[in-house]
Amino acid sequence: MLSVKNLYVAYGQSEIIHGISFEAKQGEIVAIMGRNGMGKTTLMKSLIGINRARSGHIELNNEDITELPTYMRVKNGVAYVPQGRQIFSSLTVEENILTGMEYTLDKKEELLTNAYNMFPVLFDMSTRKGGNLSGGQQQQLAIARALVAEPKVLILDEPTEGIQPSIIKDMARMLNQIKVMHNLTIVVSEQVLNFTVNIADRLYVMESGNFIHEDVRGSIDEKKITSYLSV
Numbered sequence: 071m072l073s074v075k076n077l078y079v080a081y082g083q084s085e086i087i088h089g090i091s092f093e094a095k096q097g098e099i100v101a102i103m104g105r106n107g108m109g110k111t112t113l114m115k116s117l118i119g120i121n122r123a124r125s126g127h128i129e130l131n132n133e134d135i136t137e138l139p140t141y142m143r144v145k146n147g148v149a150y151v152p153q154g155r156q157i158f159s160s161l162t163v164e165e166n167i168l169t170g171m172e173y174t175l176d177k178k179e180e181l182l183t184n185a186y187n188m189f190p191v192l193f194d195m196s197t198r199k200g201g202n203l204s205g206g207q208q209q210q211l212a213i214a215r216a217l218v219a220e221p222k223v224l225i226l227d228e229p230t231e232g233i234q235p236s237i238i239k240d241m242a243r244m245l246n247q248i249k250v251m252h253n254l255t256i257v258v259s260e261q262v263l264n265f266t267v268n269i270a271d272r273l274y275v276m277e278s279g280n281f282i283h284e285d286v287r288g289s290i291d292e293k294k295i296t297s298y299l300s301v
């Protein structure tokens with residue numbers, strides 16, 4: 071379980087996240103929606119340790135990880151799929167996946183097999199350069215690279231950005247499957263509501279670094295959220 075308590079994050083003098091709190095339980099997808107520039111990436115980066123907290127706490131299974139550097143968080147079971155995917159375009163698909171195995175390389179064959187079973191297109195393209203993949207294929211590659219670290223918590227920053235609508239549906243199915251298969255905690259930032267309602271167990275709307283709205287699965291107020299996202 072990931073627990074965020076009264077988190078403040080700033081770039082220099084400019085405070086972006088103003089005291090956010092939420093929990094994401096094991097086997098649960100928590101979605102954070104918000105328009106451009108509202109602080110989603112700033113929050114996601116603080117969960118993986120790229121941004122440091124100014125104050126507040128981040129706990130992983132009741133252990134405080136607020137001061138841990140990124141590599142230690144990865145080691146402790148937090149994986150991150152950045153906005154824009156950040157695939158290594160000159161490495162092959164398989165080499166890209168292997169970069170996620172820094173702490174799990176002893177299980178290389180098993181993890182590769184699992185990744186290819188989950189994403190058959192990556193098996194078909196395993197020797198192709200990452201840069202030659204479509205947006206949807208790159209997103210699958212980025213998720214595969216994160217999963218081979220065997221995380222407990224997976225952080226996804228705007229996974230549907232730049233992905234064709236037809237593929238977005240597949241991605242929702244895939245994330246629901248991953249959540250169940252690995253009993254994973256997933257925190258995802260998004261702007262696409264019809265994708266998010268298909269995956270979110272809990273949904274927050276973020277505006278200027280604060281949560282201004284919260285819904286749970288089954289009672290997601292799509293009209294209200296649409297208005298927040300289109301202001």
Ligand SMILES: Nc1ncnc2c1ncn2[C@@H]1O[C@H](COP(=O)(O)OP(=O)(O)OP(=O)(O)O)[C@@H](O)[C@H]1O
Binds near residue numbers: 084110111113153
């Ligand atoms: N490295 C940085 N230094 C200073 N300010 C930054 C930095 N990165 C982001 N910001 C500012 O922080 C605010 C939040 O940006 P952030 O990237 O977190 O938003 P976002 O919700 O992820 O937006 P988008 O949907 O466009 O990805 C913006 O005002 C942005 O200009």
Ligand SMILES: [Mg+2]
Binds near residue numbers: 110111153227228
């Ligand atoms: Mg962002």
